[in-house]
Amino acid sequence: MKITIFHYFIRQAMVNIFENRLVHLIGIGTMSIAFLIFYTFILIFVNLNYWTEEQGRSLTMSIYFKGEPDRVLIENIEKELFLFPGVTIKGFVSKDDAMKSLRRKLGDKAGLLDGLKENPLPASLEIILSRDKGGDSLPYQLKTKLEKIDTVDEVQYSQEWIRRFQTVMEAIKIVGMIFGGLLFLAALFIITNTIKLTIYSRKEEIEILKLVGATNRFVKIPFMIEGSIQGFLGGAVALIILFLVYIIVITRIDIRIGFASLDIVFLSPQFILFLLFISVIIGFIGSTISLGRFFRT
Amino acid sequence: MIQLFQVYKNFGSKNPALLDINLTVKKGEFVFITGPSGAGKTTLLKIIFCAEKPTSGNALVDGRNLNRIKDRELALLRRRIGVIFQDFKLLPRRNVFENVALALEIMGFPFYMIRKKVHQTLRYLGLANKEGYYPPQLSGGEQQRVAIARAIVNNPLILLADEPTGNLDPDLTMEIMALLKEIHIKGTTVLVATHSQELLKDTTRRIITLNKGRIV
Ligand SMILES: Nc1ncnc2c1ncn2[C@@H]1O[C@H](COP(=O)(O)OP(=O)(O)OP(=O)(O)O)[C@@H](O)[C@H]1O
Ligand SMILES: [Mg+2]
Numbered sequence: 023m024k025i026t027i028f029h030y031f032i033r034q035a036m037v038n039i040f041e042n043r044l045v046h047l048i049g050i051g052t053m054s055i056a057f058l059i060f061y062t063f064i065l066i067f068v069n070l071n072y073w074t075e076e077q078g079r080s081l082t083m084s085i086y087f088k089g090e091p092d093r094v095l096i097e098n099i100e101k102e103l104f105l106f107p108g109v110t111i112k113g114f115v116s117k118d119d120a121m122k123s124l125r126r127k128l129g130d131k132a133g134l135l136d137g138l139k140e141n142p143l144p145a146s147l148e149i150i151l152s153r154d155k156g157g158d159s160l161p162y163q164l165k166t167k168l169e170k171i172d173t174v175d176e177v178q179y180s181q182e183w184i185r186r187f188q189t190v191m192e193a194i195k196i197v198g199m200i201f202g203g204l205l206f207l208a209a210l211f212i213i214t215n216t217i218k219l220t221i222y223s224r225k226e227e228i229e230i231l232k233l234v235g236a237t238n239r240f241v242k243i244p245f246m247i248e249g250s251i252q253g254f255l256g257g258a259v260a261l262i263i264l265f266l267v268y269i270i271v272i273t274r275i276d277i278r279i280g281f282a283s284l285d286i287v288f289l290s291p292q293f294i295l296f297l298l299f300i301s302v303i304i305g306f307i308g309s310t311i312s313l314g315r316f317f318r319t
Numbered sequence: 320m321i322q323l324f325q326v327y328k329n330f331g332s333k334n335p336a337l338l339d340i341n342l343t344v345k346k347g348e349f350v351f352i353t354g355p356s357g358a359g360k361t362t363l364l365k366i367i368f369c370a371e372k373p374t375s376g377n378a379l380v381d382g383r384n385l386n387r388i389k390d391r392e393l394a395l396l397r398r399r400i401g402v403i404f405q406d407f408k409l410l411p412r413r414n415v416f417e418n419v420a421l422a423l424e425i426m427g428f429p430f431y432m433i434r435k436k437v438h439q440t441l442r443y444l445g446l447a448n449k450e451g452y453y454p455p456q457l458s459g460g461e462q463q464r465v466a467i468a469r470a471i472v473n474n475p476l477i478l479l480a481d482e483p484t485g486n487l488d489p490d491l492t493m494e495i496m497a498l499l500k501e502i503h504i505k506g507t508t509v510l511v512a513t514h515s516q517e518l519l520k521d522t523t524r525r526i527i528t529l530n531k532g533r534i535v
Contacts, residue, residue: 027424027427029430030424037412041412227410227412230408230409230410231421231425232394232397233368233370233397233402233404233408234397234398234402234421234422234425234469235394235395235396235397235398235399235400235422235425235426236394236425237390237391237394237395237425238390238391238394240394240425
């Protein structure tokens with residue numbers, strides 16, 4: 023008994039979509055644009071957030087040397103650094119290493135470097151400081167200490183900058199939530215109207231169904247399924263487009279913030295499921311609103 | 320089974336469609352409702368299956384007061400009332416089979432039973448070869464028979480037939496009337512609205528005559 027009704031509902035929803043395919047196509051199209059804008063925003067936000075958190079927990083300090091330092095000096099510095107809690111040595115980068123890595127990064131354009139008579143890049147020792155273990159004042163403490171050494175040219179770290187960035191993140195988050203809320207309202211509006219059109223295209227049919235004894239629920243369920251499917255498709259199309267853009271564009275370029283390279287990750291599968299779930303819910307709510315309006319009059 | 324007390328129906332014009340209708344139809348009765356065009360026959364039937372509410376007065380059907388019936392109860396009541404609409408009210412985008420199956424689908428019958436009952440009913444009405452046709456592809460008489468099939472497919476308690484033979488030739492008319500009799504014998508209460516004197520010529524059944532909204 024259940025199965026027949028369920029089939030009936032699904033079939034009716036499909037027939038509705040097929041018969042109003044133009045309306046649906048336009049609805050799904052506009053809705054996926056709204057979703058896409060929001061998802062892009064989320065993708066950027068998630069990545070920035072992940073990145074600032076990573077960076078906030080630890081920071082990279084670069085100790086730049088004058089000329090090419092000898093091994094003994096570096097070992098001495100390393101020994102001294104080990105005395106501080108929360109310091110990890112990432113490694114020494116010689117002038118040559120720095121040049122090689124720059125060439126690698128430039129790729130095709132590495133030829134630009136051929137004209138240089140000597141290597142202008144400094145050698146450096148890269149260390150990572152853990153904020154949890156070392157405390158907030160460690161970077162500055164180390165900087166002053168290390169810069170007193172003759173062969174050390176300069177000590178750089180990104181802490182200040184990230185702090186400022188975290189407040190920016192908070193602002194972005196709030197703007198994003200308002201913006202996202204508006205876009206979801208827009209999606210809801212689109213679905214409500216699409217379903218309204220299909221309901222009106224079946225006005226007579228609904229009347230007849232009711233005259234032969236269909237319950238309101240029986241009449242409504244196909245439209246609810248229809249709205250949910252539309253929401254799902256809108257969300258799915260947006261995610262697919264976002265993923266394609268991610269693959270094609272983002273993985274090919276190297277995005278840098280300050281001097282840290284930013285590895286862009288795509289949304290996690292759980293988060294994708296969550297977004298799809300939300301779009302189905304929006305579809306469901308949208309159709310429920312339309313049905314509510316229709317059945318009240 | 321059906322009781323109307325001082326039912327008035329006014330659609331807003333100066334002449335009401337129904338005036339002071341008092342009527343009782345017992346379970347298992349076969350009743351003709353007749354009268355000239357515009358007399359209020361369709362309106363009377365509409366009151367009975369609650370497509371229209373009386374402007375004043377009460378209508379009781381199967382023990383339920385239609386002025387106070389809830390949506391869900393009304394749906395359940397309508398499943399027990401088969402209606403052959405004067406204008407058929409078939410779904411143009413569904414074929415003959417689907418139109419008739421509708422009455423069973425809303426009740427949640429399993430598909431094999433729906434198929435069996437629909438086939439049976441369509442064969443009974445001589446529509447077996449039209450199953451896949453859509454209403455606009457059918458003649459008036461065929462559409463009328465589809466409407467009849469949908470009304471009787473779930474063995475209703477009450478059958479309301481509004482001009483059920485209006486589009487049929489004399490032979491088919493005889494057949495349909497025989498069919499209604501058969502349904503009646505099986506226990507269904509039948510109300511037939513018609514202005515055809517031909518149908519009433521030698522009937523011994525109860526005849527209610529309406530004129531300008533009144534029972535005469
Ligand atoms: N929905 C409506 N709105 C306004 N007036 C209506 C409506 N339905 C019926 N009427 C009026 O009520 C009166 C009775 O109509 P009804 O359809 O009941 O007549 P009838 O006896 O069935 O006629 P026929 O034999 O032509 O089918 C008519 O004057 C008609 O104009
Ligand atoms: Mg009529």
